[in-house]
Every structure is written in C-alpha cells, then in structure tokens.
Amino acid sequence: MADHRTRLQTLIKPLLRGVLLKVHPDFFAHEPAAKRINQASVQRLQDLLAPVLRQPTGPRAHESLSRSRELTATPLQFTFHAPNGSLQPVSFAFTAGATHCLDAQQLCTQRSLDLVRLCDALGVKTAPDTVQEITDTAASLGAQKRRQNSGSGTTSQAITDLRAARAREARAKYTHANAKGPDPVHAALMGHLRRNGGNDSVLAQRDAKHAVLRLNRTKVFFADSVNPETYRYTVTRIENELHDLEYNRWHSLPLMVVDCWESAFRGGSTRYPGFVVLPCEFDTKVLEFLRYLHTNLEGIRQAREERVAQWMSESRRKQQGT
Known part of the structure; x- marks a missing residue:
C-alpha cells in the first residue's frame, strides 16, 4: 500500500500544482468573489486528495478516509481566467456513489483519476504517460478486487449478512447473561414511569424486544469534532439500525455521537457522563458498541440520574433565590 500511494503521489503532484496555478485564491486578489469561491x-x-498525499496514521486513520468520502456530496x-482574460466558472464533482465500499488503494486511485478529470475541466495540460499509468493502476486494482471477491465469495450482501449474524449472536449472549434477573436500574426506571402516569401496556410495548423502535431525535447530540454536514445522514443510519444497536435498552438516555471511540474518553473515564456514546462509523463496530453497552449501561444511567438530580437542585436554588 505504501509503494502504491508513493507512486500516485509522484504522479499527481505535478497535476495538483497545475490546478493551483489556475485557481489558487492568491491569484485573485482583485476579484474578491472569485477569491472567496x-x-x-x-x-x-x-x-x-488527503488519502493520496498524506499517510493516515493513528486511531483517526479510518475517520480521515470517511471524511474524504463525505466531501464528494457537493x-x-x-x-479561473480564460485565455481571453475573462473569468470562467467551473463546477466539478469528484466521484461519489459507492466510494464507501472502496478500500484504501482503490480510493487513492479514484481520487487520482478525478484529479485528471479536473485538469481537463480547467484546461490544465497533463502528460499522456501520467494519465495512462493512473488509468492502468485503476484497471489493475479493479481486476484484483474482482478476483478476490470471486475467489472468496465475499460480496457486499455477504458482509451485511455476516454483520447481522454477529449482532444476533452478541444479543443472544447478552440476553443469556442477563437471564438471572432483571436490571435493577431498568426496573426502577419503569416503576418511576408507571408511578407518574405511564400506561402499562404502552410501556410493555415500548420495552418489547421486537417492538417498532423510533429514535427520539431530541435526545441525539453531536460532539464538536463531528462534521455538521454528516448529521442528517448519521441519524438516518442510526434509525435503520435501532434493533442491532439494542435501542430498546437505552431509549430513555441521551445519545452523544462522536467521530471515534478515542475522542470520547479521557484516560479511563468518559468525557460525556450520562450519555450513551456512539462513533459515526458504527457500522463495523456494532459488536464493540454492544460490549461497551453491556459493561457501561448501568453506570451511564446512574450518572444521568445524578446529573438530573443536580440540575433539579440548582433549579430549586435559583427559584428560591428569586
């Protein structure tokens, strides 16, 4: 992978330099609107182009690639200045579609091909050998991917089925582990709701494992590090996976969506006490999330109760002060 990226870096740097010579904002000091655009x-x-030009490292590597894919949305x-000196607008879209299915090598190659197309749109000259090598690399990687899929029988549907099977297995294990008795915190919460006018049949339906689950969007929050452009897409994905995420167990708690697990914890403690924490890219981390939920759910509820009690106490003090 390193050799592949290094070679693509060598190929696209002259192309990127040519693009910047056409559109760099420093060349439009006397055209404020063009400079801003x-x-x-x-x-x-x-x-x-970050997946090609920079080596993603550390725990945020996967998120950096995901962020790059999201940038193709618009x-x-x-x-740029046309040959006759007039300002010429250009709208150019990088390849979107199924980029979430590409591996790192394919993503780097696709970004390089998109840069070649951008050069054509801006009238930037490109060396035929460079374009041919990038095209050949893309074709080679595509053929390699097809051979791998053909040999192993791995398809997108197979991967989806495997994830679903693992999630069902995890739920079965946790259900068996909890069969010794009801969750005391959950029982206390249900008792509190009933004492305050909750209808038993409605509560039972809400708590049923296979009931129709609906995400309470008013309880969904996003960490500052999450790209606001992904909010709606992330919420939609969460709503489609409520059963796999065992939402019926924590629907009464607020949810904090973070860019990655590491950003949600400081040392051994959470940065968001009283919140269920879920990373943006949770699709491949369902089992990890269920383990986190199984270990921390009671502590999250207790922290939430403490915070609510603290807020109520502060509110009463303010009312008494006025």
Whole structure:
C-alpha cells in the first residue's frame, strides 16, 4: 500500500500544482468573489486528495478516509481566467456513489483519476504517460478486487449478512447473561414511569424486544469534532439500525455521537457522563458498541440520574433565590 500511494503521489503532484496555478485564491486578489469561491474549493480539494498525499496514521486513520468520502456530496466550484482574460466558472464533482465500499488503494486511485478529470475541466495540460499509468493502476486494482471477491465469495450482501449474524449472536449472549434477573436500574426506571402516569401496556410495548423502535431525535447530540454536514445522514443510519444497536435498552438516555471511540474518553473515564456514546462509523463496530453497552449501561444511567438530580437542585436554588 505504501509503494502504491508513493507512486500516485509522484504522479499527481505535478497535476495538483497545475490546478493551483489556475485557481489558487492568491491569484485573485482583485476579484474578491472569485477569491472567496476558490479559497473554499481549494481547501476541499486538498481534503479530497488527503488519502493520496498524506499517510493516515493513528486511531483517526479510518475517520480521515470517511471524511474524504463525505466531501464528494457537493461539487467543487472554481473560477479561473480564460485565455481571453475573462473569468470562467467551473463546477466539478469528484466521484461519489459507492466510494464507501472502496478500500484504501482503490480510493487513492479514484481520487487520482478525478484529479485528471479536473485538469481537463480547467484546461490544465497533463502528460499522456501520467494519465495512462493512473488509468492502468485503476484497471489493475479493479481486476484484483474482482478476483478476490470471486475467489472468496465475499460480496457486499455477504458482509451485511455476516454483520447481522454477529449482532444476533452478541444479543443472544447478552440476553443469556442477563437471564438471572432483571436490571435493577431498568426496573426502577419503569416503576418511576408507571408511578407518574405511564400506561402499562404502552410501556410493555415500548420495552418489547421486537417492538417498532423510533429514535427520539431530541435526545441525539453531536460532539464538536463531528462534521455538521454528516448529521442528517448519521441519524438516518442510526434509525435503520435501532434493533442491532439494542435501542430498546437505552431509549430513555441521551445519545452523544462522536467521530471515534478515542475522542470520547479521557484516560479511563468518559468525557460525556450520562450519555450513551456512539462513533459515526458504527457500522463495523456494532459488536464493540454492544460490549461497551453491556459493561457501561448501568453506570451511564446512574450518572444521568445524578446529573438530573443536580440540575433539579440548582433549579430549586435559583427559584428560591428569586
């Protein structure tokens, strides 16, 4: 993978340099509108090419690739000087679609091909040998991927089925582990709801394992590090996976969506006491989330109760003070 990325870096750096010579905002000091448009798009262009130009390392490596894929949601907007001196606008979209299924090598190659297309759109000259090598690399990786899928029988549907089977297995294990008795915190919560006018049949239906689950969006929060452009998409994905995430066990608790697990914890303690924590890229981490839930759910509820009690106490003090 390192050799592949290094070679692509060598190939695309001259192309990127040619693009920047056309649209870099510093060349539009006397055209404020064009400068503003190009400044935003140049930054997004660099983010899109980050998987090729920079080696993602550390616990945030997967998130950096995911962030790059999300940047394809809207086209880039550029303004450049045409040969006659007039300002020429260009709208260019990097390849979107099924990029979430690409591995790191394919993603780097696809980004390089998109840069070649951007050069054509801006009239930037490209060396035929460079374009041919990038194209050949893409074709080679595509053939290799097809051979791997054909040999192993691995398909997107097979991967989805495997994840679902693992989630069912995890739920069965946790159900068996909890069969010794009801969760005392959960029982106390149900008792509190009934004492305050809750209807038994409604509560039973809400708590049923296979009941129709609906996400309470008013209890969904996002950490500052999460890209706001992904909020709606992330909420939709969560709503589609409520059963696998065992939402019926923690529907009364607020949810904090973070960019990755590591950003949610400081040492051994959570940065968000009283919140259920879920990473944006939870699709491949369902079992990890269920283990986290099994270990920490009681502590989360207790922390939430303590916070609610603290807020109520502070509210009473303020009312008494007035």
